[in-house]
Structure formats: C-alpha cells, structure tokens
Amino acid sequence: MTKEEARLFKARWQLANERIVEEIRSTPVSVKLQQLAEMYDAGRSLGWSKKLKADEQKVRERWLRLKELLDGQT
Secondary structure, three states: OOHHHHHHHHHHHHHHHHHHHHHHHHOOHHHHHHHHHHHHHHHHHOOHHHHHHHHHHHHHHHHHHHHHHHHHHO
16 A cells, blocks of 8 residues: 555545544434433343443442542542
8 A cells, every 4th residue: 555545545534434423413312312222222132231230349349449549649
C-alpha cells in the first residue's frame, strides 16, 4: 500500500465514522431506549445476567480495595 492509498483509506474511514456519529446523534431517545432494551434481553437470553451477577461480588471487593488504597494516599 502506498502512502497515497493509505491516506485515502484513512479518509474514507474518517467519513464513515463521522456518518455513524451523525446517525447516533440524530436517533431519537425512544429508539435508543428500545435498542438498549433489546440488547439487555439478548444478554439475558444468552445467560449473561447470571454470569454478571456471579461476578458482582468480586467487582465490589475490587472497588473496595481500590478505595482503601486511594484513601490511604490522601
């Protein structure tokens, strides 16, 4: 790939990314909430909520350890 081809490739992706951002900004909140609900339902149907719940205590313990370490530095 030449420098010019790489520059054009990067420019095309920049345009694509700008379009995606524009679409996201113009999407109504109601549609975004519906999409979020659908993703949540998909995760539940795949059993992810059980896995996440099982790891929840581990995450809380990590946050507590981090908090204790940071509190000790002030």
